[in-house]
Amino acid sequence: MSLKKDKWEMPYKPAKEFKKRVAYFSMEFAIHQDLHIYSGGLGFLAGSHMRSAYELKQNLIGIGMLWKFGYYDQQRNEDQTLSTNFVERQYDFLEDTGIEVEVQLHDNPHVKVRAYKLKPETFGTVPMYFLSTDVEGNDHLSRTITNHLYDANELTRISQSIVLGIGGAKVVEALGGADIYHLNEGHGLPAFYHLRDQGVTKEQMVFTTHTPEKAGNEERDGRHLNRCGFFGRVLSNEELQKEMIHGGMINYTISALRLAKISNAVSKLHGVVANDMWKGYHGISKIIAITNAQNQKFWQDDKIKKAWETKDVDKISSRKKELKRKLFAEVEKQTGKKMDPDALTIVWARRFAGYKRADLLLFDQERFIKMINDTEKPVQVIWAGKPYPMDYYAIDIFNHLVRFSKDHKNLAVLIGYEIELSRMLKLGSDVWLNTPRITREASGTSGMTAAMNASVNVSVNDGWIPEFEKNKKNCFVLPEGDFQKPVWEQDEFDALNLYDSLEKDVIPTYYKKPATWQKIVMQGISDVIPEFTSRRMATDYYKKMYNI
Template sequence: MNKEYTTWYHPYEPNPEYSKKVAYFSMEFGIHQSFNIYSGGLGFLAGSHMRSGYELKQNMIGVGMLWKYGYYDQARNEDQTLRTEFNEKHFDFLEDTGIEVEVKLHDNPYVKVRAYILKPEIFGTVPMYFLSTDVDGNDHLSRTITNHLYDRNPVTRVSQSIVLGIGGAKVVEALGGADTYHLNEGHALPAFYYLRDRGITKDQMVFTTHTPEKAGNEEREARHLNRCGFFGRTLSDDELQREMVNGGMINYTISALRMSRKANGVSKLHAKVANDMWKDYDGICDIIPITNAQNQKFWHDDKIKEAWINKDSNSYKARKLELKQELFLEVKKQTGKDFNPNVLTVVWARRFAAYKRADLLLHDFDRFKRLIHNQDRPIQIIWAGKPYPFDFDAINTFNHLVHNSKYEPNLAVLIGYEIDLSRKLKCGSDVWLNTPRITREASGTSGMTAAMNGSVNVSTNDGWIPEFEKDGENCFVLPALDYKMPIWDQDKLDTENLYKILEDRVIPTYYNQPDKWQDIVFTAMNDVIPEFTTYRMADDYYKKLF
């Protein structure tokens, strides 16, 4: 058996700046289109981090889950509405390490967890270990734990956390252990409980919180988790009492913040929001800002990059035209519509969650109709994204957009929003529309890679945007509203402000002042690189968190 399978191994000598051994736990990683085991932004972020860790020669490994059916595959019903499909995945580029550990789940103390390695030469990442319970010798239910990312069954979800956390920690032990254990969100929280009992100190545990959304900060009944094996052993009543909050609950985020030496939010604004969210709980560690970023080498189109470096607007425009045509071939393939590459093209594409407001433009439907039917200054709009497969409100929003775009020649709703389509949308759009309610988007990284490829951000002033924005110079930003205002009022004002920006500033600049538009495009690239690339971010994690 090769030593890289069973020992802490890198195909390079780690850079002395990054010599500390770090194990990075994440429920999802978005690394490459062919390895589709991710849901959205959390995975894209983690995947970019793993790529930059490799490029900077960091002494880090990734620990994730090998999802047999991935998240889900998007398809269409007969009327073009969304259909969710669960198709088995096969990844021949993964190799069995031979490392197999056991975890206790519920009343079964011998659930086997097998580790598979993604070697660095495959996609240019640090070594990554993916865990599966689909192992000979496990009973049927145990084998299904690693079937679906974010399984809808709450008991299975708890089991997934135990497999990633405790199973992952045992795999890291088998590799020789780590100096620092990092949880990318709270899903792998059982790792901290297990490691604490093994003598791993608070100084060795760090945590990243990614969202202020309640659903993203899991909270479950403490006694139930104790029965499930969540803590690595059965806690006594007194021990369990010390872990409880909110009347007998375990909040994954609070527990992780209490056990960590330090934690981080994923933008400066989010760190403020997170510190305020959790300040009333005892024992919370400091939450510092380390703003999310994306891997430039992976996402930045080479010809766009060359044109930007040389400040060659003609080369940029020629390449942008090619990229728009590539995107519009996808539009034609999916919808039969023939988009015009000379027309201003707006894209809204990300996870479909209510606070992100995919349908904000439709809130003033009369104005929406006037916008899309304006023949003097035409516009094309594309929506894409993935609702959670059992979030029927989000699926209804997706379908609402499908119905309203079906018979409009300049509107399209695309399926298959994964890495390849994301790249086409970012490269082929003129405007990247981002409409979350303020303070609800912790970071939001899609606009970073859009800016790298010449798509101008039009956004509410949330997440990473306050650190980037120069309104009218590198993007267009909606006036900030009081986030405590009723949601209906926020949506109404944001809709009015969005239309005002589009009608009075964005569209006239694109059509009447092409030189100014080009300046905005290049200024945005200047401002997003290197500040919002994962070279900066991966360096920050080592120097500020690890």
């Protein structure tokens, strides 16, 4: 595809090794607390990528969605259980580019999509373009497409993919086109179909798959998608047959894997899992591993960084106590509970989903209560995270933890898990707890930023952890069970090993061997930087995906 009408504006001359023009599509980006267009890990990852691309002077732009109501505001009901609230957002720091394109949605061939620009100087990212259908001239239903991130209505979700994919591709075309089009997860799949029809070759399309979870690998009826305008034009029956699997379905991940020249999983273990998952489908691209990472400059506390660089263990310890007090002020504000900055503080905080097992500590309540009631070696636990607003199982787990914590002064469940609270928890925790069922957490990056901030990972050996872990030297890792066993047996195995690890290793080391604890803290920081920073990741994408 020839480049035309060149409006591709970078705030710098791109570095030689990063000169290829790349358009990076993602349904969510966690850039800044004040830009509420993200839900969880996918957004945090994409936001860090945009920051590191800017720091490295890469010739890359971001394409996302301008969600009018964001994901949701996490609030409480009268009994402190979870309440979801949707508030309209306005962002005066975004610039109306004047770029307006049209996409066909269902029977409407003229749905307008307008692009708004986030300038690099605002938050330190590459130029980013956010798409909205809340545009004068669109009918009411069309204007609501970009209201809610991951809308529960199936037709709206399909429309959102078309807006991100085809609308986003047309915006890139209006900017002059790209050398490489990168889909971060399958949500923007229509981009690949549109681009193929415009003469963009397979060599210009790359794809990242993020999860082995079924919900993250959307699959919908092919004929229905065809009627909705998913492919950018109406495919003939013969054309559609070539795209469908499972008796008439379109799997977004499989289609993206087939259309891309190369794809990547987001950790080495996920690379093994992903290749095994999709090996039976013909025509898919090679799947390599590029492990997810996070932006050090954005996430790491400056004083902890300086103390680590000078190997000043005492300064890290004193700074940690300051940061714990800041976190505990938030705990008291939300729950009325006063926590002790000298006590071992365990944090479980991430997107709430059943397989992540926020409630694993409660598997044997009697044993857990005995642990947290030990006055000689006190333990405090804080949970935080956002369930998907229609995931009633995850919401029930959240509410169960709320009710359980009411009876214990050293347990708390926080709301408002967004960038600011996430940072506060990572800075204020002693232990960052990670308990997904093995093979189901493709990467999981929160433990990386926790380690940067002198928090010790206690984790199952899943996602990125196998690439990082030196058990009892930079973290504590639980023994691996058989992931093919029934869920109940997996949970029992992991819970008992978690109690053993806490009772025999983690808690005694913190209280009785403080020098050893600080050594583990320092080693954790040293091992996470630079290998698990997004400068490495953003460089890998050019080396292993874009430039090949």
